[in-house]
Amino acid sequence: MRFTSLASAALLAQLTLGAVPALAQTAPAATEATLGVIPRPQRLEPHAGAFTLDARTTIWTDAASAATGRQLARFLEPATGFTLAVRSGSAAPTGESVIELHRDPSLAKRLGDEGYQLSVRRGRVTARATSDAGLFYAVQTMRQLLPPAVFRDAPVPGVRWTMPAVEIEDVPRFAWRGAHLDVGRHFMPKEFVRKYIDLLALHKLNTFHWHLTDDQGWRLEIRKYPRLTQVGAWRPATVKGFGFVVPSMKMNVDTTKLAYDSTRHGGFYTQDDAREIVAYAAARHVTVVPEIEMPGHARAAIAAYPALGVTGDTIPVGTNWGITPYILNADESTIAFMQDVLGEVMEIFPSRFIHVGGDEADKAFWKTNPRIQARIRELGLKDEKELQSWFIKRMDTFLAQHGRRLVGWDEILEGGLAPGATVMSWRGMQGGATAAKSGHDVIMAPMKWTYLDHYQVSDRSREPLAIPLITPLDTVYSLEPVPAELTPAEARHVLGAQAQLWTELIATPKQAEYMLFPRLAAFAEAVWTPADRKDLASFHARLPRELARLDALDVNYRPTP
Numbered sequence: 001m002r003f004t005s006l007a008s009a010a011l012l013a014q015l016t017l018g019a020v021p022a023l024a025q026t027a028p029a030a031t032e033a034t035l036g037v038i039p040r041p042q043r044l045e046p047h048a049g050a051f052t053l054d055a056r057t058t059i060w061t062d063a064a065s066a067a068t069g070r071q072l073a074r075f076l077e078p079a080t081g082f083t084l085a086v087r088s089g090s091a092a093p094t095g096e097s098v099i100e101l102h103r104d105p106s107l108a109k110r111l112g113d114e115g116y117q118l119s120v121r122r123g124r125v126t127a128r129a130t131s132d133a134g135l136f137y138a139v140q141t142m143r144q145l146l147p148p149a150v151f152r153d154a155p156v157p158g159v160r161w162t163m164p165a166v167e168i169e170d171v172p173r174f175a176w177r178g179a180h181l182d183v184g185r186h187f188m189p190k191e192f193v194r195k196y197i198d199l200l201a202l203h204k205l206n207t208f209h210w211h212l213t214d215d216q217g218w219r220l221e222i223r224k225y226p227r228l229t230q231v232g233a234w235r236p237a238t239v240k241g242f243g244f245v246v247p248s249m250k251m252n253v254d255t256t257k258l259a260y261d262s263t264r265h266g267g268f269y270t271q272d273d274a275r276e277i278v279a280y281a282a283a284r285h286v287t288v289v290p291e292i293e294m295p296g297h298a299r300a301a302i303a304a305y306p307a308l309g310v311t312g313d314t315i316p317v318g319t320n321w322g323i324t325p326y327i328l329n330a331d332e333s334t335i336a337f338m339q340d341v342l343g344e345v346m347e348i349f350p351s352r353f354i355h356v357g358g359d360e361a362d363k364a365f366w367k368t369n370p371r372i373q374a375r376i377r378e379l380g381l382k383d384e385k386e387l388q389s390w391f392i393k394r395m396d397t398f399l400a401q402h403g404r405r406l407v408g409w410d411e412i413l414e415g416g417l418a419p420g421a422t423v424m425s426w427r428g429m430q431g432g433a434t435a436a437k438s439g440h441d442v443i444m445a446p447m448k449w450t451y452l453d454h455y456q457v458s459d460r461s462r463e464p465l466a467i468p469l470i471t472p473l474d475t476v477y478s479l480e481p482v483p484a485e486l487t488p489a490e491a492r493h494v495l496g497a498q499a500q501l502w503t504e505l506i507a508t509p510k511q512a513e514y515m516l517f518p519r520l521a522a523f524a525e526a527v528w529t530p531a532d533r534k535d536l537a538s539f540h541a542r543l544p545r546e547l548a549r550l551d552a553l554d555v556n557y558r559p560t561p
Helices: 006-017 063-080 105-111 132-145 190-202 271-282 299-304 332-348 364-368 370-378 384-401 430-437 473-477 509-516 519-528 536-552
Strands: 043-052 058-061 085-088 098-103 116-121 124-129 162-170 176-182 207-211 287-294 353-357 405-409 422-425 442-444 467-470 494-499
Touching: 043 116, 058 063, 063 085, 063 098, 063 132, 098 132, 105 116, 105 124, 116 132, 124 132, 132 162, 132 190, 176 190, 176 519, 190 207, 190 271, 190 509, 207 494, 271 287, 271 332, 287 332, 332 353, 332 384, 353 384, 364 370, 364 384, 370 384, 384 405, 422 430, 430 442, 473 519, 473 536, 494 519, 509 519, 519 536
Parallel strands: 058 085, 058 098, 098 124, 176 207, 176 494, 207 287, 287 353, 353 405, 405 422, 422 442, 442 494
Antiparallel strands: 043 162, 116 124, 116 162
16 A cells, blocks of 8 residues: 555545545536646636536547547556447537537637647537647546546446536647657566657657667667667666766766676567557657767667777677767768668658757767777868767768758757757756757757656655665656746747656666656646646546545556655
């Protein structure tokens, strides 16, 4: 039991079974707290009464919305046991138990591509939006309005399946509402990736950043270069405990004194696996953005193909965490190799953006290698930073030729930014502000607010090992993605924000869930809800119902007081 008292456990049971009087009765209006919708809608007006879902309820759609109607029926069936009829027509009959879904182009100016209107009344629920995405988000809100037991994957007897009467109009604040998952350090099974995407969609997050390669593992099949997974997907051991070498963060250890788990670790996704994930996400209006690291964090690739490295030496896949000196060289053959990789990546992932990393590229080998120094002179560059910029610009040009856009961590600002590049600002807000002022699009991912591999509380005695920084729930909620220094025109370059989950110290899906929730729910509200509607006290009041949903979904969240 995760809760701190019998009283809170009893409340959870009531929420899960739909037994709280304010939810089960039709007389008084509910409150925002008892409704528990997260993220908080732009406008929400509770009313007296409730809609009751039963086996006779019919889902009515227009022809364009039929697929979303069938999706709603599939969402509701496991817990309720109801196989709801889905019918299409110009108008639903009156006097029946009906859920209506309608596409309405006239609402485009008001709702944009992802907004929706939702009306819940006795006998009828009506959702309107300009797109399938908007209707899908209306469906997520309907699910949250039902008793949390609706998220269970088997019939739950004795539940009164009611939605409190309410009027909602909702539009997201930002277009990029992202969550990241690092599978390079610890491989995560495909089943967990699907569950993660389900959780993003429930919280109206629309971008899944899939970090697929790093020093400790290459996780995506590339058919032209099979050794990337035959060799690069497996490491012979894993450092026990912290074991980080990150000079800029003063995380330094004597690597000769580290202890290791000698169990071979690894795994990878076939291209068919990745296509399956892309399709699964697309059905939930989540775009998968793949990340292929370059020129640093490339030790696994160099272990597979030593000619990609500076020295040409044969090395093992990395077993320590942090920054390693193994970096790609700047030969034309290496540029061609990585562009071949990106070519196969683009065949799998239809996303407009392709992430190329660009962070923490240790340039020690570049500084001391005669061939690299000659290459810098040959290209007319000033130094190693400009060489990295040249490397990234080559990838930017290649992606642009294929109708894609490059995104990279904020180190790609160093040495000059590629013309079409989008900056993901992780070391703080300043990198993003600098990029926005120069006319480049930005995704804010500042470590202080969005790194969910940090400890959640200051008392670490009962917490799993984590990065020794603290990012509490309330800090995540306080994220403001638009720096105050930007003008309105510059602020338009802030596409949105993203939460990160790095897995150096996270070995299992359940541990990942513990680090993600409930902080990811707070993040979702920070990027969806208008700034003037954000209210921390309101979020905490709605949190018990969120936790009841997570219990029904078998999510191993961290308990809150």
